[in-house]
Amino acid sequence: xxxxxxxxxxxxxxxxxxxxxxxxxxxxxxxxxxxxxxxxxxxxxxxxxxxxxxxxxxxxxxxxxxxxxxxxxxxxxxxxxxxxxxxxxxxxxxxxxxxxxxxxxxxxxxxxxxxxxxxxxxxxxxxxxxxxxxxx
Amino acid sequence: xxxxxxxxxxxxxxxxxxxxxxxxxxxxxxxxxxxxxxxxxxxxxxxxxxxxxxxxxxxxxxxxxxxxxxxxxxxxxxxxxxxxxxxxxxxxxxxxxxxxxxxxxxxxxxxxxxxxxxxxxxxxxxxxxxxxxxxx
DNA sequence: ATAGCTGCAAATGCTTTGCAAGGCC
DNA sequence: GGCCTTGCAAAGCATTTGCAGCTAT
Numbered sequence: 001x002x003x004x005x006x007x008x009x010x011x012x013x014x015x016x017x018x019x020x021x022x023x024x025x026x027x028x029x030x031x032x033x034x035x036x037x038x039x040x041x042x043x044x045x046x047x048x049x050x051x052x053x054x055x056x057x058x059x060x061x062x063x064x065x066x067x068x069x070x071x072x073x074x075x076x077x078x079x080x081x082x083x084x085x086x087x088x089x090x091x092x093x094x095x096x097x098x099x100x101x102x103x104x105x106x107x108x109x110x111x112x113x114x115x116x117x118x119x120x121x122x123x124x125x126x127x128x129x130x131x132x133x134x135x136x
Numbered sequence: 137x138x139x140x141x142x143x144x145x146x147x148x149x150x151x152x153x154x155x156x157x158x159x160x161x162x163x164x165x166x167x168x169x170x171x172x173x174x175x176x177x178x179x180x181x182x183x184x185x186x187x188x189x190x191x192x193x194x195x196x197x198x199x200x201x202x203x204x205x206x207x208x209x210x211x212x213x214x215x216x217x218x219x220x221x222x223x224x225x226x227x228x229x230x231x232x233x234x235x236x237x238x239x240x241x242x243x244x245x246x247x248x249x250x251x252x253x254x255x256x257x258x259x260x261x262x263x264x265x266x267x268x269x270x271x272x
Numbered sequence: 273a274t275a276g277c278t279g280c281a282a283a284t285g286c287t288t289t290g291c292a293a294g295g296c297c
Numbered sequence: 298g299g300c301c302t303t304g305c306a307a308a309g310c311a312t313t314t315g316c317a318g319c320t321a322t
Contacts, residue, residue: 020321022277042312057279062312064277081212081220082287082311096256099263111254117269118247120232124271127235131267133253135260156296158302178287193304198287200302218286218311 005033017071024056028064032074037089039077039104045086079104079132094131107133141169153207160185160192164200168210173225175213175240181222215240215268230267243269 005013010029011021019025031048032038040048046061065086068074077085079097085104087095094112096105112131120126141149146165147157155161167184168174176184182197201222204210213221215233221240223231230248232241248267256262 020276022321024278055279059280059313060278076217078214078217081214081217084217084311098257098260105257107254113251115249115251118243120269120271121234121241124232124234127270127272129267129269131265133256133265134263135256136263156301158295160303191304195288195305196303220287 004035007034010034013073017068017073019067019071024054024060025064027052027054027056028061029068032068032086032088037087037106039085039087039095039106041083041085077104077130077132092129095133097132097134099134099136107131140171143170146170149209153204153209155203155207160190160196161200163188163190163192164197165204168204168222168224173223173242175221175223175231175242177219177221213240213266213268228265231269233268233270235270235272243267 007026007030010033011026013033014021014025014029021029027049028045031045031052032040042058042061042065045065046056046058049056049061065074069076069086072090074086074088075090077087077095079085079095080102083102087104087106089106091109093109094107096107097103098105112133114129114131117126117129143162143166146169147162149169150157150161150165157165163185164181167181167188168176178194178197178201181201182192182194185192185197201210205212205222208226210222210224211226213223213231215221215231216238219238223240223242225242227245229245230243232243233239234241248269250265250267253262253265
């Protein structure tokens with residue numbers, strides 16, 4: 001669960017990630033981090049930022065989503081081939097995916113417990129475990 | 137685990153799915169179902185069928201992968217935005233995804249046990265549970 | 273000043289589609 | 298014969314990239 005943050009806190013967050021708080025980047029970061037958990041596609045975020053009256057190109061939205069992800073501020077979730085979601089909740093947790101609407105929703109971590117992980121192949125380590133419950 | 141099947145069995149399997157055993161479809165079906173579990177992308181299967189000396193277009197590979205999936209002979213697995221895998225194992229099971237190589241591997245079902253499912257949102261039912269352990 | 277950032281448009285990569293020709297029952 | 302299927306090429310879609318001009322520090 002992300003805390004609601006002020007503009008100033010977000011600027012600090014960006015600086016900590018070594019990302020300049022440019023006008024465009026700040027607008028995107030505020031849309032993403034000022035309120036609680038969000039799951040957005042690049043298109044959706046672009047629509048949001050345009051709706052908020054700011055001018056940001058789609059390419060810049062993509063660039064920034066990836067920079068945020070690299071910085072650990074976002075997590076990419078793949079539910080659908082051909083579309084990426086970005087989740088502001090970077091803690092370990094799982095998802096419901098509403099097939100009808102394309103909406104992605106967090107599952108509270110305690111609600112779904114994974115048993116012991118299976119034996120991994122030789123010389124490998126777990127990077128991440130993705131659990132998606134597809135519902136309709 | 138899929139049984140090894142003869143050409144004749146595969147033809148029957150196609151007929152049962154109301155799919156004509158055309159030269160191209162049969163070639164694809166044999167590559168997919170004659171040996172055990174396979175995880176392929178359209179590109180890979182296309183390369184396989186060409187390597188086997190048959191002429192099948194990529195469009196036809198896509199068409200057939202989707203027809204097989206609709207018929208319940210394959211299951212589509214999404215691991216990577218922009219690329220679809222098709223799994224000949226249609227039973228409930230989970231996957232390792234090797235990030236370095238792009239290879240997908242089954243996890244024996246007993247090796248990973250899911251606890252109780254979380255409470256679902258109102259008026260929804262589970263279509264499928266996908267578990268992908270990303271390793272490197 | 274300068275390294276980083278933005279925006280456009282073009283390019284990419286995978287996938288789908290339109291449609292004429294061919295093949296199975 | 299009639300309907301399904303195929304193959305090509307074109308279109309589609311989400312995403313990435315090249316690059317000239319802009320901006321934060």
